Amino acid sequence: MKRLPTGLLPSIALEDSGPIYQQLADWFRRAIAEGRLRPGQRVPSTRALAGELGVSRLPVLSAYELLHAEGYLESFSGAGTCVAAAIPHEAPPAPTRRLPRVVAASAALAPRPVAARVAAMASPPQTWLKSQGAFRVGVPALDHFPHAVWSRLLSRHARHVGSDALIYGDTSGHAPLREAIVEYLATVRAVHADTAQLMITSGAQHGLQICAHALLDPGDRAWVEEPGYPSAHQALAAVGAVPVLVPVDADGMDVATGVRRAPTARLAYVTPSHQFPLGATMSAARRIELLQWAARAGSWIVEDDYDSEYRYGGRPITALQGLDTDARVIYVGTFSKVLFPALRLGYLVVPKDLLPAFRAARDALDTCSPMLPQRALHDFIREGHFARHIRRMRMLYAARRAALQAAIRQHLPDALHVVGAEAGMQLTALLAPELDDIALSRRATQAGVSIRPLSPCYRGETRCSGVILGYGNVDEDAIEEGVKRLRECL
Incomplete structure (x- = not known):
């Protein structure tokens, strides 16, 4: 530990680890913010300060240059280096690499304010x-995933990556992948859509967030299954929407109860093919009833089809979106359950008139998903590995x-x-x-x-x-x- 005697400056203490120039810059910021160094006060020359501290002059020069650039110090011909005169006498605390212990302690005793909706978004300890x-x-059989095939496809695109894969991509995602997914959904899930209607997301939860931002205003009411998927409540809370709990029975969401509780709700969130968490499949009568309500009320249905590929009593159930004749259903899918969760790729199928709103919402949230995995996934599907x-x-x-x-x-x-x-x-x-x-x-x-x-x-x-x-x-x-x-x- 090296110390500069008091007199010219208050004591400066340097730790045994960490860049010296950064420690000096942090010290000067704090001293100026706390009023220990006043505007216009002269500071030692770099040579003098380096000599007092017993360090090389280079880190002192680096610290002074940084403080000059940030506006904390200024130099005058013949007068040396001084604290900038423009610094207010009551300067706010300067940002540093670490908070003083007294500040950290006071913050722990008196939490600083955050958005009120965060409380509704928080989940209990899991x-x-x-x-x-x-x-x-929610974890698939990772040891049975074709790692060698996936690695080969990733390597293929990494070795021959072009500049178009290194810049911001299309908000809706890689067009060839979207086309492949649309063909897959039409064959397996009877989803009716064209490539323009499909948007690649960073997983199903991200898709739900986009839906909430595009469709809901604060105070809007939304049907949710009871019991249901907790993260759907988080997506609604993020935009200030009000959940309306609609019970689930052996036939899925009880639409009649939803109509009684909130007949003009803006949106209904459902998992009709495999209800989470009770596992019910929504009956045909309930599906028709739900679609009729949405058309009558001018409302939207968000269909979360999170694991429909795995059904053991026959072929997968037809998607609700495939029965929709009024373009009221937004279809949410994911590759987390069929491939692996860390892939972070999912998709939305959006009615055509909603595409501008969904693109705007998606662009505001995170612009686009990583391009390299999208290209590898396209090959994974097209070459038959996915099926x-x-x-x-x-x-x-x-x-x-x-x-x-x-x-x-x-x-x-x-x-x-x-x-x-x-x-x-x-x-x-x-x-x-x-x-x-x-x-x-x-x-x-x-x-x-x-x-x-x-x-x-x-x-x-x-x-x-x-x-x-x-x-x-x-x-x-x-x-x-x-x-x-x-x-x-x-």
């Missing part, structure tokens, strides 16, 4: 995410779903009541009402098991206790062991 074991929700991977995963997940159901029947026949096991990569099991599913998830985390509690998916007063068990990234041996550990936790 302790189940701390465990990487069975039964993490082959889905076929393999459908068989794998069906076997793992059967293994999980068998393990529950063997080890927890009276404790868990399984619902919603016909599709996707997770199933939900109800617990006895007196059991606390959040406490159970915490105990399971300590046992190396990741289970997601059901009750936080409810926002109203009536809640069910249960667990959501993901089986996508868990082999059959780990499924058996995980259920045994869960039995011990219960």
Whole structure:
């Protein structure tokens, strides 16, 4: 530790680590902001200060140059270097690399104000995410992903990357990829759209945020499923919209109740093919009823089709968007569940008259998604790897779903009541009402098991206790062991 004696300047302390020029610049900023150095006050020459500190003159020169550029110091012929006269006598605190301890302590005691809507966007602590074991929700079979193929495709585009892939891309995404997705959706999901209507997003959640920003104003009411996807509430809270809780039964969202509670709601958010978290499939009657309400009320429907590729009782259910004759449905899809979550690529299918609003909202949020993964994904689809991977995963997940159901029947026949096991990569099991599913998830985390509690998916007063068990990234041996550990936790 080196110190400059008081007299010319207050004491300057240099730490043993970190660039000296940065430490000096930080010290001068703080001293000026706190009034220890006054406007017009002369400071030592670089040579003198370097000698007093016992350091090279170069870092002192660098610090002075930085402070000159920022307007803290100024030089005069024959008068040396002084604190800038333009600095106010009551200067605000200057930005530094680290806050003084007293400031950090006071900030902890008196939190500084943030936007009120942040409280509605915040989610409770998700302790189940701390465990990487069975039964993490939303994670596909990563060890069965064709890593070699994907690496080859990425390398191909990285080696031959052009300048057009290194600049900001089209707000709607890579056109060839959009065309490939449109053809896939038309074949598999009966979605009606052209390439211009499809927008690449950075995942499904990003798609929901774009929908909220493009369609909702503060105070607008929006139907949401109860129980439902918690992150949908976050997207609504971000724009100040008011959620209207609409209950879900075996046929999906109860449209009649939604009409009674908010007949002119601006938007309805639904997961009709595989309701999250209870797993119901919306019946044909409810789908028609929902579409008729949207056309009559002039409202919008956001269809989140997050894992429709995996259905074990036959072909995937036709998308709600494919039944829409009034262009009221915005279709949301993602590659996180079929490929891997870190890819961060999803898509929206938008009615043509809404495209300008959606492009403006998307441009304001993040301009465009990374181009290199989009190009690799285009080849992945066009060369047939995508379809082959889905076929393999459908068989794998069906076997793992059967293994999980068998393990529950063997080890927890009276404790868990399984619902919603016909599709996707997770199933939900109800617990006895007196059991606390959040406490159970915490105990399971300590046992190396990741289970997601059901009750936080409810926002109203009536809640069910249960667990959501993901089986996508868990082999059959780990499924058996995980259920045994869960039995011990219960």
